[in-house]
Amino acid sequence: TGTSGQTVVVGGKTFNEQYILAEMIALLLEEEGYAAEVKANLNDATLFEGIKKGQVDVYVEYTGTAYSQLLKLPPMTVWDPDEVYLKVEEGLAGEAITVLYGVGFRDDYTIAVPEAWAAELNVTAISDLAPHAAAMDLGTDYVFPDREDGLPQLGRVYNFSFGRVRQMSPTLMYEVIKSGEVDAITPYTTDTRVDLYNLRILDDDRSAFPPYHAIVVANEKIAGDQKAVEALSVLSERIDSGTMRSLNYQFDVEKKEARDIARGYLVSEGLIA
Ligand code: PBE
Structure with a gap:
């Protein structure tokens, strides 16, 4: 056969x-x-x-x-x-x-930040990052910064950019946000590690992501x-x-x-x- x-x-x-x-x-x-x-x-x-x-x-x-x-x-x-x-x-x-x-x-793509930080600064949506982003490091998967539906789309829709962007494997993202090497990451919605690592997924309040x-x-x-x-x-x-x-x-x-x-x-x- x-x-x-x-x-x-x-x-x-x-x-x-x-x-x-x-x-x-x-x-x-x-x-x-x-x-x-x-x-x-x-x-x-x-x-x-x-x-x-x-x-x-x-x-x-x-x-x-x-x-x-x-x-x-x-x-x-x-x-x-x-x-x-x-x-x-x-x-x-x-x-x-x-x-x-x-x-x-x-x-889907999301942006997540440490729960404690988000609670302290009352950050619930991606637009709330505007006053903070320039001082933040973003950890992403390998492709997010280079794809049109990723970082470029985020910048167009929200009008801010992160201080620094670091590309890595989707698994490593969780380790570097845990250790404080980055301040935000780009998890996928089917990944359970967001809960495990005490992260808050921010609402895509301007619907940037497809x-x-x-x-x-x-x-x-x-x-x-x-x-x-x-x-x-x-x-x-x-x-x-x-x-x-x-x-x-x-x-x-x-x-x-x-x-x-x-x-x-x-x-x-x-x-x-
Ligand atoms: N994802 C989330 C996509 C992009 C957004 C990981 C499922 C992909 O790998 O194509």
Whole structure:
């Protein structure tokens, strides 16, 4: 069985749920007799090029990322999640990439600061940072400062900039804010470490950030393979943000292997034996 005997390449980015979901996709395909290989730790540009060139067959993208980063569409004054989704479906179709479905959760960018500091200065929203930002260091993931929907968008919408910006792995962000090396970081909403590290997520009160619905995207090899599409369809709208957070918790805090977390979930849902 399998698509003419070829191995299906499942791509993934460099953080928790990406490893877990890539393994889930691989396990579901393997259950149907496909050979699947997970290539995680890829950056957005490599994934996009890879899926266009057939080096990656399927991966989990996010609507806001596809919208601004891959399709280079302009920010909306008022973000409309459904409109973003449609534009992404349409735009990716133009690149022969199919959005199979939404996974069921959003993973948005946020700005977080230490809870104690926020309480003392009564900071609850991103706009409250205006008088403080110039004296603050911001710790971010590898890509936030360079992506149009990240720091440039924040600056345009809120009209302030941070004193210094430091790029690092999403995991290291939590350590450097804990040790006081930075004053604010850019967590993802499905990451449970915000609570663990006593951080306060600030309200994006001017709606700078786009919505980031998780979507499964596939090239023609997979999208045109009825059996593969069916095997993967069980994840459609299945994983809500609470579920994704608890799976990420197993990875980040309990330090379980992504493949074990993925298998545990699929078995408990009765999706694989
Ligand atoms: N995220 C949050 C996105 C950008 C915002 C981590 C899900 C991504 O990796 O594409």
